[in-house]
Amino acid sequence: MTAAVPPALRVEGLGLQIGGATILQDVDLDVPAGSLVGVIGPNGAGKTTLFNTISGVVRPTAGRILMDGRDITGTSIPARARAGLGRTFQTSSNFPRLSVLENVRMAAQATTGGSYSLLRFPGRGDDATRAAIESLEAVGLADKAHLAAGDISHGDKRKLEIATLLATDASLILLDEPMAGVGSGDVAGLVERIRDLHRTKGCTVLMVEHHLEVLMGLVDRVAVMVSGSIIAFDTPETIMADPRVQAAYLGSAA
Numbered sequence: 727m728t729a730a731v732p733p734a735l736r737v738e739g740l741g742l743q744i745g746g747a748t749i750l751q752d753v754d755l756d757v758p759a760g761s762l763v764g765v766i767g768p769n770g771a772g773k774t775t776l777f778n779t780i781s782g783v784v785r786p787t788a789g790r791i792l793m794d795g796r797d798i799t800g801t802s803i804p805a806r807a808r809a810g811l812g813r814t815f816q817t818s819s820n821f822p823r824l825s826v827l828e829n830v831r832m833a834a835q836a837t838t839g840g841s842y843s844l845l846r847f848p849g850r851g852d853d854a855t856r857a858a859i860e861s862l863e864a865v866g867l868a869d870k871a872h873l874a875a876g877d878i879s880h881g882d883k884r885k886l887e888i889a890t891l892l893a894t895d896a897s898l899i900l901l902d903e904p905m906a907g908v909g910s911g912d913v914a915g916l917v918e919r920i921r922d923l924h925r926t927k928g929c930t931v932l933m934v935e936h937h938l939e940v941l942m943g944l945v946d947r948v949a950v951m952v953s954g955s956i957i958a959f960d961t962p963e964t965i966m967a968d969p970r971v972q973a974a975y976l977g978s979a980a
């Protein structure tokens with residue numbers, strides 16, 4: 727008998743109380759390895775807080791978080807990154823004064839090992855620079871490699887975050903509103919980049935996104951959060967047809 731493969735991410739009975747307020751309550755979620763899962767819910771439902779607990783920014787006050795079957799609840803942010811967790815934030819998390827290439831190269835360097843020096847001009851030959859250039863080519867940013875990350879457009883900043891994740895060996899990726907503020911002309915390209923992350927690298931992806939029409943065409947399953955809890959977790963078709971979801975989410979979001 728072969729042992730079952732553990733989910734890439736398991737959240738068990740997760741709770742978070744802050745100053746008497748319940749922010750997360752009894753959150754259970756299994757994200758199978760290799761799946762692409764969306765998280766939706768009205769403003770203030772707890773989606774970003776859930777990501778913060780998974781990535782280690784916030785410690786939950788109840789429950790456990792497991793990656794590939796290993797309990798990571800008490801581990802540090804760097805330990806989670808070493809275990810293969812990668813994340814983007816609602817607002818851009820790039821280093822604005824470094825060049826686009828340096829931003830990606832730093833992430834690649836952390837993966838390929840060796841010490842990173844900003845003083846050393848990146849040569850095309852080293853592994854980290856090669857990985858960075860490949861990632862920038864994949865997201866269509868190679869021609870902006872030399873620009874300061876703070877000077878590129880909002881849509882390009884989101885592409886840069888994806889390139890940064892592509893350059894690492896993260897196996898579980900959390901994307902927090904990757905389409906937020908992205909112009910309509912850039913959305914289709916960004917969706918393709920997320921598909922690339924998922925397919926080419928075989929990553930497991932969990933993403934919060936308010937653009938439902940985009941999300942529903944992209945993900946395998948959707949978790950619906952309302953008031954700090956997950957009220958439904960199913961295929962996009964079933965979620966869209968669920969009257970509880972329509973009442974709790976679509977109704978209140980309209």
Ligand SMILES: Nc1ncnc2c1ncn2[C@@H]1O[C@H](COP(=O)(O)OP(=O)(O)OP(=O)(O)O)[C@@H](O)[C@H]1O
Nearest residue numbers: 744747749767768769770771772773774775776951
């Ligand atoms: N550190 C904190 N202290 C107190 N309350 C907090 C804290 N962090 C989050 N909250 C509250 O927890 C709730 C959930 O916030 P969160 O940002 O996770 O929601 P969200 O679903 O991501 O919302 P949005 O879709 O608007 O980004 C909100 O009511 C928020 O005000």
